[in-house]
Amino acid sequence: MTPHNNARPGDYAEAVLLPGDPLRAKWIAETFFEDAKCVNTVRNCLGFTGTFKGKPVSVQATGMGQPSTAIYVHELLNVYDVKTLVRVGTCGGLNTRVKVRDVVIAQTASTDSTIVKDAFGPYNFAPAADFGLLRAAADAAEAKGLTAHVGGILSSDIFYHPSGAEAYARLMAHGVLGVEMEAASLYTLAARHGARALTVCTMTDCLITGEEIDADARQTSLVDMVEIGLAAALGV
Numbered sequence: 001m002t003p004h005n006n007a008r009p010g011d012y013a014e015a016v017l018l019p020g021d022p023l024r025a026k027w028i029a030e031t032f033f034e035d036a037k038c039v040n041t042v043r044n045c046l047g048f049t050g051t052f053k054g055k056p057v058s059v060q061a062t063g064m065g066q067p068s069t070a071i072y073v074h075e076l077l078n079v080y081d082v083k084t085l086v087r088v089g090t091c092g093g094l095n096t097r098v099k100v101r102d103v104v105i106a107q108t109a110s111t112d113s114t115i116v117k118d119a120f121g122p123y124n125f126a127p128a129a130d131f132g133l134l135r136a137a138a139d140a141a142e143a144k145g146l147t148a149h150v151g152g153i154l155s156s157d158i159f160y161h162p163s164g165a166e167a168y169a170r171l172m173a174h175g176v177l178g179v180e181m182e183a184a185s186l187y188t189l190a191a192r193h194g195a196r197a198l199t200v201c202t203m204t205d206c207l208i209t210g211e212e213i214d215a216d217a218r219q220t221s222l223v224d225m226v227e228i229g230l231a232a233a234l235g236v
């Protein structure tokens with residue numbers, strides 16, 4: 001048990017999906033898992049364990065942003081011996097090729113977060129996804145006939161940036177596909193502790209055109225994203 005998690009050792013499966021929203025974690029457990037049981041209730045940042053296609057799997061909410069994500073990920077890796085972490089979330093679009101509802105599979109995650117920025121002395125660490133998970137997710141998306149983009153994203157610490165998309169302009173000019181707030185810390189901690197990590201996002205709001213996902217499409221897209229995340233995490 002930790003200050004943030006009242007699960008006991010062994011309560012989490014080796015593979016864990018990581019949505020930001022606790023109610024989305026509950027929805028994933030109720031919709032996709034068999035024999036789901038709640039393993040963490042601290043701060044209502046819910047975690048569940050069950051099976052999917054006969055394989056043990058967990059889901060743990062991370063809350064929003066890299067500091068919160070880093071707490072849950074650090075503890076899952078160090079206290080609960082988790083080996084595979086797949087974030088399932090949403091991102092803002094930074095590239096005209098990426099349309100609302102498209103899936104973005106984050107090969108790398110650039111960031112302004114101090115979690116990565118100041119941790120490597122003179123170097124800038126490059127937070128990157130596990131290639132096996134990346135390939136499995138891309139294959140799963142293709143098998144579903146979905147438009148999936150594999151490439152770099154930005155994990156920003158600032159949602160309401162005072163200079164808006166201008167702040168991202170240089171990264172956009174370098175082909176960055178979208179912006180969210182968690183993947184870089186996830187990839188960095190997974191690398192530090194020898195685990196596998198991936199981020200799969202649905203693009204919900206384009207920062208270039210202002211287009212946003214509607215409520216119905218949001219739900220369908222969430223299902224697709226979770227199915228891709230489960231296929232990658234469990235190899236099913």
Ligand code: HPA
Pocket residue numbers: 090091092093156158159179180181204205207
């Ligand atoms: N910025 C950061 N994170 C996000 C966004 C965004 O525009 N959309 C969805 N997650």
